[in-house]
Amino acid sequence: MALSSEERQWIDQQLSLIGTLQTEIHDLFLSAQGADACAQCQGSCCELGHNHMTLANLLAAILQDKLPAAHFDRTCPFLGDNGCTLDIAVRPYNCITFICEDVEQALSVEEQNRFYRLEQQLRSLYIAFDERYLGSSLQGLLIRSQSMAGSLFLARR
Ligand code: SF4
Numbered sequence: 001m002a003l004s005s006e007e008r009q010w011i012d013q014q015l016s017l018i019g020t021l022q023t024e025i026h027d028l029f030l031s032a033q034g035a036d037a038c039a040q041c042q043g044s045c046c047e048l049g050h051n052h053m054t055l056a057n058l059l060a061a062i063l064q065d066k067l068p069a070a071h072f073d074r075t076c077p078f079l080g081d082n083g084c085t086l087d088i089a090v091r092p093y094n095c096i097t098f099i100c101e102d103v104e105q106a107l108s109v110e111e112q113n114r115f116y117r118l119e120q121q122l123r124s125l126y127i128a129f130d131e132r133y134l135g136s137s138l139q140g141l142l143i144r145s146q147s148m149a150g151s152l153f154l155a156r157r
């Protein structure tokens with residue numbers, strides 16, 4: 001399916017904003033020593049994540065040539081031996097915005113407020129995608145595809 005240049009421009013712009021916000025949110029996570037906490041508990045919350053990847057994430061990963069191999073025999077197909085194999089900018093909304101209590105408590109109140117402000121801004125960007133394309137949903141691509149009756153993911157609503 002060929003996209004018009006306007007459509008492609010809209011997608012590029014949204015994905016760029018999503019990538020920027022995700023990096024800012026992840027920086028807060030790092031400042032709370034989140035990486036150490038996750039390494040210690042060995043990514044246990046990822047074992048509860050199944051198919052969080054959305055249309056926006058897949059497009060970003062393909063356009064940036066950053067789509068790792070998916071392993072559907074794992075609890076999450078992008079869970080590698082050393083954690084998530086997806087770059088921060090293309091990681092699903094649910095994954096970027098989830099922090100467990102341990103990590104949240106390591107943020108100051110001001111940082112927590114900033115985290116949740118950024119989360120809301122990020123959510124709005126994903127919702128704009130959902131409102132524009134049939135195959136987009138915060139529930140993830142695979143769940144969305146089950147109710148699409150063969151429609152194209154990038155068909156406009
Ligand atoms: S966010 Fe919390 S529960 Fe999830 S892997 Fe990191 S430390 Fe573990």
Ligand code: SF4
Nearest residue numbers: 046049076079084095
């Ligand atoms: S996409 Fe990455 S962060 Fe999200 S559940 Fe899978 S491995 Fe974990």
